[in-house]
Amino acid sequence: MEQREEKGQEDKxxxxxxxxRNQFREEGNIANPREIVACVTLILFTSYFYFSSQNLILAFQECFRRAWFGFPGYYVDYSSLLKVIFYAISPILPHFIFIVLACSVFPTFIGLAVTRFNWSWKKLNFNIGKLDPISGFARMFSVNSFVEMIKVVTKCLIxxxxxxxxxxxxxxxxxENYFYNNLDYMKNIGNSISKLMLVMCAxxxxxxxxxxxxxxxxxxxxxxxxxxxLKEEVKKHEGDPLLKSQRxxxxxxxxxxxxxxxxxxxxxxxxxxxxxSVAIRYKKGMTAPVIIAxxxxxxxxxxxxxxxQHDIMIVENKPLARTLYKTVKVGQEIPPVLYQSVIEVIKYIHKIRGRKYFERFEA
Known part of the structure; x- marks a missing residue:
């Protein structure tokens, strides 16, 4: 089966x-930006951790202080438990909420922007065929699964x-951290974590x-x-070439x-x-003769x-007739390059039929 797939891919x-392309997008088959989203999330978290580390430390200190030195007049029972918990964690709560929002909502919008806000429900549709153990086993050992496994192993290794x-x-x-006080120890640990996260961001x-x-x-x-x-799609939109030429x-x-x-x-x-045959109309005052049929x-x-039937002069001129038929559309004036040839035809008609022939067209 894999050989047939490779052979079919070579034919494409x-x-x-x-x-x-639109069909692929509607089915949700697009370049998945999950690694970009994960990278943006990591960069946002690292940036916040790096620039707000001092505020984070102070917030944790306040949380510990409130936990160790008691609460302002609360009698702790089941009814006041939520108030006690909120009072204890409130210093760190704004940081936590910001990190959750920044590291979930913003990367999601980044991923949607990369995919041009493509969203397809077809990927979520239930397909009973996916429950088939034989096809599932085949997918497990397919080339795509092997490539995905190699990618995961490579990322973990890096x-x-x-x-x-x-x-x-x-x-x-x-x-050396053993000789530092608690605050300096936490700063050193924070610097090590920041260095590690910056390397991981890169x-x-x-x-x-x-x-x-x-x-x-x-x-x-x-x-x-x-x-x-490609031929079938062109035929579907433009119709069969033979029928199109007939139309x-x-x-x-x-x-x-x-x-x-x-x-x-x-x-x-x-x-x-x-x-x-080319029918030409010309009368005095016209800027140029016009082809009317x-x-x-x-x-x-x-x-x-x-x-x-209408006593209209017919003049045989093979080169002129062929050129007019192929180059000038009905309703268009004769181009200047053919003026001399047409004038020769008009002179010939004057010679055969006289001036009165053209006078009847001026009425």
Missing amino acids: TEEATEEK FSILIFIVLKSEIFSAS AGVVIGGGDFSYNFWKINRDMKMTKQE KRMARDFVMRKSLREVPKASFVVTNPEHF KGQDLIAFKIREIAK
């Missing part, structure tokens, strides 16, 4: 489309080595960034599509048939006798037929 050579290095440097000075940044980068790469790899999947041709023919009604207004028709094959024949 195309970048994921926007629809495939942190263990760092803790050993820091504590090894601190343990030689630990015996390691957390590296591990968090590396883990998120790996997850991001893995999600992008899993999102890749095979050539067949375009039908739409083009519809426009051209609609333009046949404008042929009687044409001043002359330029043709490539067997394939193309054009067609190919059957439509070209219909244009010529209508032109004959």
Whole structure:
């Protein structure tokens, strides 16, 4: 089964489309920022511990003082127990509340921001298939499980080595703490803890960034599509290429048939006798001749037929007819580059039919 998965992954050579990316996000398959969240939590806790250590020590001292020297006029029984407890811990309570909020709420928002506030309930849906012991056993020994185990072991090993290095440097000075008073002893312990936590924060940044980068790469790899999947998605959105070309041709023919009604207004028709016909309108005062109808094959024949019925001059000019058909749309003026060719056609009509031919179009 693993070989088939690897073979299928090798076939995925195309970048994921926007629809495939949205599908992954809706299913909750995104780069998990859990290590980044854990790192931010550790940094916040360490920062608060480092900058508020003096206030924390004073708060603990007050808690101990209240515990040892009694309470202000409380008779301790079941009814006053909560008041007694609150009185004892109230000095440290603001610090505790701030740490809980800062180390839970803020990192959560950081994680949501990294994932662009993606939230999917599909991951929480009950799936009875997950209770299948055979599939569960297969997942346990899959490549993904093995990679996750390697990641956990590597992180534990890195942190263990760092803790050993820091504590090894601190343990030689630990015996001197015996000669310090309680306050200085606590300060030395606090400095050692701060040093250890700062080192762990630095390691957390590296591990968090590396883990998120790996997850991001893995999600992008899993999102890749095979050539067949890409073709099917394009076909789904744009339709079968053959049907699409047929629809375009039908739409083009519809426009051209609609333009046949404008042929009687044409001043002359330029043709490539067997394939193309272009009906052109021109009268005195116009800035340039305008194409009012054009067609190919059957439509070209219909244009010529209508032109004959309305005594409209038909001029054979193969290069001009082909160029006008392919480069100028119906309703557009003839471009300046073709003025000379069209003027030659108009001169020819003047020579054959005279000035009166064009006078009837000026009415």
